[in-house]
Amino acid sequence: MLHRFLIASLLLALTLAPLGPSLAGAPLVVSVWGGNWKNTIERVVAKPYTAKTGIPVEFEVGGTLDRLAKARVAKGAPLVDVTFTTSHVARLYASDGLFEKLDLAKLPSSNDLAKEAFRSDHAIGGWAYVYTIAYRPDLVKTPITKWADLWRPDLKGKIAMPDFDPSHIITISALLEGGNEKTWEKGQERLRQLKPSIAAFFSTDARSQDLMKTGEAPVEVMLSINAFHLRDQGLSITIVEPKDKPGILGIDVAAVMAGGQKTKNAYEFVNLLLSKDVQEQLAAGFKAGPTNTKAVVPASLKGQPGVFSSPAEWKERGYIIDDETRATLLPKWKEWFNANIVAR
């Protein structure tokens, strides 16, 4: 009887053996923004990951909140293994149990991260940037050097800003009036005065870049990485390090999806992302601040807006909006912004 059982077990094992390698060879699916974001992650992280592990990487691309909506619908059986998103939206994912609680023991590279990179128990910072002012010097003759310049009369009808997330300009207006994101009402009146200067609002990075390229809005409250990307494409663009208040710092995070089939592989991918070498390539590729404090920023990028080369610079040259406050107040900010600034 035992003999038969052993033979049957052996046959079963031989039958299922081919499934082992095929499961291991299944692609790791990474959710990220499209365009420059996906291309850079693919080149800098995915290719070395595949070379190291033999596991191919596939991408699901889309906007921040489109991907959140998809993840919510696929809860329990996620279609992706690793998700890149913004730090405050990561809180929404985590609130619905979509992200795995991170086990830092599986992320040895995290030992070298700046403390600001630890955004929550569920998501870890991959790179930093700022939302700042970018403009076309061929269409704006008087240089812009500070946030308060946005209110200049000569910029009437020339500015574009994001409407999907107005937290940057709301916070800046509050800071200029002596408040902060928690006392954002202080900046309301100032922000209302900016209304005639706004030519358009954008809801995607692509639209933001189109508006700048066509000159429809030659001044933008813009994500520094996108501004550098436009400059790399040959567009003459000035990226401002504002003198009165710092740019609004953003940290994009990576997280492992809860309930995924390839959690171990996902951790390996995130760990590679956080490693010194990859962080240096990300800093050079995105022109962003690495979260790994051991990563060396190229000399040509040091001091550029959004490129932080030491932990101290995170606070000196960028303003970090509290993630919890931002995630909680965003619907309220958005409603007020739509009613008072977007509405004609």
Added chain:
Amino acid sequence: MLFATALGALFRLSVLEFVPGSLRTGGATAANFRAVLAPQYLRAIGETALLSAATTILTLLASYPVAYALARARSGRVRSLLLGLTLAPFFTGAIVRTYAWMLVLGNSFVTWPVRLLFEPSGVLVGLVHFSMPTMILILAAALAHVEPALERAAASLGARPARVFWRVTLPLSMPGVVSGSLIVFAWTFSAFATPELLGGGRVKMIANVVKDLALDSFNWPGSAAFAIVALAVTLALVAGLGRLLAPREAS
């Protein structure tokens, strides 16, 4: 059945409490409906109704002559050419067409005396262009059923061309006018891509507000409540428009 299930899910979501900073919903509440009756949301419904009405009227005015020519052209080549030109926009996606309008209405190639891009006027141009092929086809089908002998009879009795048009052609083509107008009005009411791109975020129609609430604020309950209110308004307006035009059709 599927539609009823989806509508039921939408209604269920609309009466659940929105929890800011979270994807979870709370208990049952009517607060979402109270919130979406705020002036800014009612303004979006009003602007949508106005833009839809203007689009319907302008599309009708622009399409009727083309449809008439299409229906009455004696030359097969002319008819084919008109039909080809009418159908051409269908071969490019709505997004491609809208991006093309962005280039035309912006200041990249033409310097317009008044700003068109990111204004309701620009959105109106895009919506009319988007709606014209459908309206032309519906009107041409209706006009093809108008017996030319009736127009000739009116003319032979001394009626001038304008009178022939007002007293014979137009009344007999009213079925096409009514159905074309209803279709254009209803689908303009749910327009999304055209106002999103040509409006530059400054022109908010109902679908844009639904998207804002759902995907930007992540207020799904509020978005569901607004969608239900908007659906009710749309049905009421389409029914009203149908009744308004129906007696003319009968006469």
